[in-house]
Amino acid sequence: MNAAQKAQPQATSAAGPLGIATVALARQLVRRPSLTPKDEGCQNLIAQCLRAAGFSCETLSCNETVNLLATHGEGSPFTLFLGHTDVVPPGEENLWEHPPFGAELVERPQGQYLTGRGSADMKGSDAAFTIALCHFVARHPEHQGRIGLLVTSNEEGDGQGGVSYVAELLSERRLIPDYCLVGEPSSLNCFGDQIKVGRRGSLTAHLTVLGVQGHVAYPERCDNAALHAARLMNALFSERWDEGTEFFPPSTFQVTNLNCGSGAENVVPGACRIMCNWRFNDRHTPESLKARVQKLAAELGVRMEERWVINGLPFITQGGALLEALQEAVERHSGQKPQLSTSGGTSDGRFIAPLGTQTVEFGPLSQSIHKVNEEVSCRDLGILTLIYKEVLERLHQDRD
Ligand SMILES: [Zn+2]
Known part of the structure; x- marks a missing residue:
């Protein structure tokens, strides 16, 4: 026993x-x-x-x-x-x-x-x-x-x-x-x-969208990173990544964290950090998703630093x-x-x-x-x- x-x-x-x-x-x-x-x-x-x-x-x-x-x-x-x-x-x-x-x-x-x-x-x-x-x-x-x-x-x-x-x-x-x-x-x-x-696979990106920091009273001398981040997120949320397959639902994109600003009321942020995640089907590889994000960013004129983490295929x-x-x-x-x-x-x-x-x-x-x-x-x-x-x-x- x-x-x-x-x-x-x-x-x-x-x-x-x-x-x-x-x-x-x-x-x-x-x-x-x-x-x-x-x-x-x-x-x-x-x-x-x-x-x-x-x-x-x-x-x-x-x-x-x-x-x-x-x-x-x-x-x-x-x-x-x-x-x-x-x-x-x-x-x-x-x-x-x-x-x-x-x-x-x-x-x-x-x-x-x-x-x-x-x-x-x-x-x-x-x-x-x-x-x-x-x-x-x-x-x-x-x-x-x-x-x-x-x-x-x-x-x-x-x-x-x-x-x-x-x-x-x-x-x-x-x-x-x-x-x-x-x-x-x-x-x-x-x-x-x-x-x-x-x-589904899981891919995480840490994107730092870049601008130019400066005094809020002189916007002509700044380039607001929050605005660029918003335009990029809008494009990523609007994107139809695929139609799904017989076995998989369509791939999805979500923002999981957003961080921007110095905390001061009079400073335009020079960087905005976006943490985001894709749950993706076998229509994609991490590389193909990465390339698509880079293309979207380039079309919008968004400059960014990227770090990618593959959680699973x-x-x-x-x-x-x-x-x-x-x-x-x-x-x-x-x-x-x-x-x-x-x-x-x-x-x-x-x-x-x-x-x-x-x-x-x-x-x-x-x-x-x-x-x-x-x-x-x-x-x-x-x-x-x-x-x-x-x-x-x-x-x-x-x-x-
Ligand atoms: Zn469990």
Whole structure:
């Protein structure tokens, strides 16, 4: 019996036997306040379960970030489950109905819920992955290929030393996953209604629009940087970057910060700093966006200094064995026909997909994530565990 099964089995039977184990492990994880990049022993708990089931577990630390890589079996295909043990801060704790790190179970008319920071994003999925892997190996010790779990303690932060770091190691070791299933909360309105098959890219620009500073009473001797910045922003907001694609919505532009002026009432600013961000689809590359912005600025006669940060490239998995297995498993266990989507922010899938790995995301409802009173349905966690296990069964049958 592993650590998860030993924990207080208070989840109701609506979660199913696997669900009870998943909820018990999820509760232990939620009780640890693992604010990015802290792990607070979460990965040890997961490793304990997986080691007892025969997995080899390796901790890969980089600076303050810790990552757990657990695998079982060898050869191909290689299916990697991907998660994170860090959580965003709870904010004002007295606004929470139940303590954010209390992992309390509450009864609602719709069933039982696990409450707390990280319950939905994404310690519930981490637990479901772990229990699914343990049960699969217990039933199929001689399964085909390699299966595994990678969890990082730095997904919600800057990602430094996290999945990008492990992806490089995997690449060096020639241990490239064929399939990667990310457990981020992908469901939109009801559990099972959405699978993410890709994500948009994210590009940030720090633009310093230049003018000439001077006395406000002598505008003929100044060149107001605020005016140039306003003209440039107007052009960027008005631009139609593309029409979207079959899988992606149109790319979008937003200003995220604006800073200008000396603070004095009588000084015309000589510089205006714009921080802005594009969420872009596969019609663009960071280079093509950059070139378009530079062209727009040149047409307006706007002078500027530029610093660009590529946060992630767009990726898409348009079909293949993993998506097929997941679609069938979701339909069978949740009764939903999931729509395929690329909406939302970036995820750590962006570091694995460039290895050539089929990468998709499926997890619980996202409605309460990063909010006060985050929670997840225990029944959904039980079904999620069955779905993850069935994906393994479909991709890794027993060797003959
Ligand atoms: Zn997350």
